[in-house]
Amino acid sequence: MYPVNPNTGKFFTLVELLTVIAIIAILAGLLLPSLGGARKRAKLTQCMNNLKQIGNAFMSYTTEYDDTMPVAIQKPTYNPSSSADPRIVDVLAPYSGNNSVFHCPMDVRPEKDYAGNTEDKTFFEAEGSSYEYVGWISGKKLKGSFGRNRRRSAAEILVMFDYECFHRTSGLLTYLQDEEDSESEVEVSSKGGAKNYLFADWHVTDKLF
Numbered sequence: 001m002y003p004v005n006p007n008t009g010k011f012f013t014l015v016e017l018l019t020v021i022a023i024i025a026i027l028a029g030l031l032l033p034s035l036g037g038a039r040k041r042a043k044l045t046q047c048m049n050n051l052k053q054i055g056n057a058f059m060s061y062t063t064e065y066d067d068t069m070p071v072a073i074q075k076p077t078y079n080p081s082s083s084a085d086p087r088i089v090d091v092l093a094p095y096s097g098n099n100s101v102f103h104c105p106m107d108v109r110p111e112k113d114y115a116g117n118t119e120d121k122t123f124f125e126a127e128g129s130s131y132e133y134v135g136w137i138s139g140k141k142l143k144g145s146f147g148r149n150r151r152r153s154a155a156e157i158l159v160m161f162d163y164e165c166f167h168r169t170s171g172l173l174t175y176l177q178d179e180e181d182s183e184s185e186v187e188v189s190s191k192g193g194a195k196n197y198l199f200a201d202w203h204v205t206d207k208l209f
Contacts, residue, residue, distance in 0.1 A: 040106075044167045047104040048196050048204050051131065054102065054160060055202035057095035067142040069159075069200075074135030076127050077119055088133040088160070104130035104196075106166035114164045123163045131160040131198070136177055136184045142200060152177060154200035158186050162195040167206070170194035175208065 061070055072088035089102050096102070107130035111119035119126040137157065157177055165172075170191040177184035189195040192207030199205075 040167065043105040044193065044196070044206060047106065047130075047162070047167070048206060050101045050104065051160060051196055051198040051204045052202075054092065054096060054131065055198050055204065057092040057097075057101075058159065058198075059202055060095040061092060062142050069137045069140050069142055070133075071139045072133050072135075074133055074138075075163075085138070087128045089128040099128070102129035102131060104162060104166055107163075111163075127163070130163060130166070131196075132163045133160050134158050134177070134186060136181075136186075137200070155203065157200040158188075159198045159200050161186070161188070161197040165189050165191075165194035167196075168194040173209075 058070075062068065070088060070091040071085055072091050073085040076087045089096075089099055093099065103124045107122050107124050110121055111117035111123055111126055122130075124130045134157075137159065142154065158175065168189075168191060170189040172187045173190050175186045175188045177186065188197070188208050190209065192209070194206075196204060196206045197208065
């Protein structure tokens with residue numbers, strides 16, 4: 001027996017029921033992409049908030065250590081025997097309060113899924129963090145500008161960023177912290193919304209260009 005139409009007191013016909021179902025299906029098809037986009041944006045925002053909290057941890061650390069950036073290895077699984085430097089997540093642990101802030105919610109694929117990586121774990125599982133520390137600034141003074149030729153302010157100096165383009169497919173470009181020092185090169189996303197970046201003045205952005 002079909003449901004009763006409250007307006008007429010009569011039963012709905014099969015055609016009416018199929019029409020209603022079709023309309024619901026169309027509306028669901030229109031809404032689902034929007035909901036998927038909203039979920040992705042929410043995870044991008046959460047990732048940015050993580051970096052802001054990490055920035056607070058850096059601030060606390062540099063306040064205690066005379067404005068000097070922590071000494072830490074850039075990528076723990078890359079030639080780990082060649083350096084006795086600790087992981088940045090371990091250095092900042094007393095200041096971050098919770099290591100979960102080092103986990104980007106979009107860091108869900110193993111490292112080997114990304115070009116040039118071999119680990120069969122996510123970055124957070126393998127490196128202790130979804131965010132890469134820029135080893136070039138390790139142990140440097142925070143105050144003042146950096147570089148010898150192209151002088152960059154703290155607002156232009158990258159400190160940490162997503163290891164890979166977790167949030168959006170993107171090409172990579174080279175960002176030079178110091179135009180005369182090749183060791184200062186950082187690979188950044190060519191599109192906004194693909195990676196998140198923390199700078200030495202502790203602002204966070206997902207767009208560099």
